[in-house]
Amino acid sequence: MPTGACGINCDVCRLNLLGICSTCGSGRSVDGKKKAAAQQRILGAPCPILACSMDKAIDYCPRDCNSFPCDRFKNGPYPFSRGFLNMQARRRTETPSLKNPSGDEVDVPIEHWEGLLRRDQKIICQNALVVHDSLGFFLLPFLKEYIRVDLKEYCLYHQKHGGWEIFHNPLLELVCLVYLLHAGPQGMSGRMAGPHELKAGHFFKGPHELKTQPLVERYGFDIKGFKKAAENLGGEALDMADAAYRFEAFPKIPLYYLLWEGDVEFQARLSVLFDHSIEHHLTVDAIWGLVALVSDLLLVGGHF
Template sequence: MATGACGISCDACRLQLLGMCSSCGSGRSEEAKNKTAAQLRLFGAACPVLVCAIEKRIAYCMRDCESFPCDKFRTGPYPFSEGFLSMQERRRREGSNRSPSGDLVKVSPRYWEDLARKDPKIICSDADVTLHPQSGILMPFLNEWFLVDAAGKSLYRECRGSWIRIEDQLIVLLSILYLLGANPRGLSNRPVSVKQLKCSHFFRGPHELNLNPLEMRFGEDLEGFKRAAEGLGGTPLPMADAAYMLKVFPKVPLYVLLWEQDEEFEARVSVLFDQSVEAHFAADAIWGLVNLVSRLMLTSVPLGSGTSH
């Protein structure tokens, strides 16, 4: 059963039944290139969705594209309803904002209160962050800067000279937990796997790290993996087929390694942690950290809500 670059099974699509669209294969296939060439020859124009997928070297828009659903799906006779596209947008915004129990992440006011009571100088020393000249705490996060306003119970990101409030609850929660939990211990600069952590028993069953989405998305797209990691400020490492160190928080780096799919082996993604990670984060926060980084590599969900500070 063929699947088009749009992500729909061609055999289950009414547009093919009506003769309005024919099977094109993935955006990375020869079939897709042949179809656009035929469309240009016969009609003088090619399907904009298929052309875009080919140019971006994306197999399936719905699975692989950071911009899905884009305007191309709203302006043509494509097989997705407005309701479906709106649902995709909403659920992508929610992303992986779920706790290990499956509930949506909510930041308890108690965490903000605990942070407000803690001595800012101790926080800065332990977490390797700095005080803002006016108020709050400045903290690097990947390739960005955050402003933590404990008194106002808000987290902001710097954007073109303004501070934009972050509504992503997983990012807010992990940022607070880092500032509350970081201690004077520095980085060991020794990467370890999840199985080498003292809390390794936590990452079993429903709490197993889910790296399959990264494997599906980048298993045949090494350059896409590199762009995603470098877009988050990653530092390349001479490991696997491609590997990057992502400085999520000042004392909490994450190492992401990719082995490409080939004729013998399936694609594989692995994550490593600095040996000191458990000094700063509990097991459930480590689990959330991996989910967050995975989501940020897969999609360009904006962190800010548009409210400036």
């Protein structure tokens, strides 16, 4: 598919169909290399966007680069307007994963907060393997970060710029509360299980299928990019599939992401596995939500 590193799609351009302009390509493609060489020959220099994406070994700036839209886009004469670039810069700060499987906004029932307040705090700490910090907040490890859970103000905080900042993400809030409320005394089994091997495995069908397809599209032919994102997110590499990582989502909830790279014969594939004990600690919809959160973090390169 001849899409340029900038995101322009030559497939739908008349100049390309008429042979007036040659196909561009992604920063890791043969088409991209050929285009850069032709530009060097004809214009004396390659397109700075294409050259930069080749240096960084990324395919498409808007999808793969956390610096998009960088100054090469903002200061260059093309390909996108200032209005489009401003919209991209603004919307890329929005929080993804705010929808439930039915496509509705995630709603955090107040009863979850009230339920937590009524529960024996010591038992919660023992079961969920969390502690209270010096100010009395629950300190809940989430991936490589800590989330502070404030039972007085009903909100979450995360660490930013050396301090704690309110963190508004309803899906994360819901999943954290469900974990604290539901984590049982059982330990981990050490046995991996796919979603369909769980007791409530029938849930993960149709609209409730785990959110993995966007990861296949992004990393199915970019194992290096997947490894980088997984390591940024604190994943532990495993000797499985073409690339596999274990993420400590919550203290009793490891998630395993296994990726098989695609080629001319086989489609890329990604599986998410759990510890078999996961249903003792999370409800099925919270499992779905947790995978959606972690998958979205991997899609943005593993950065919070």
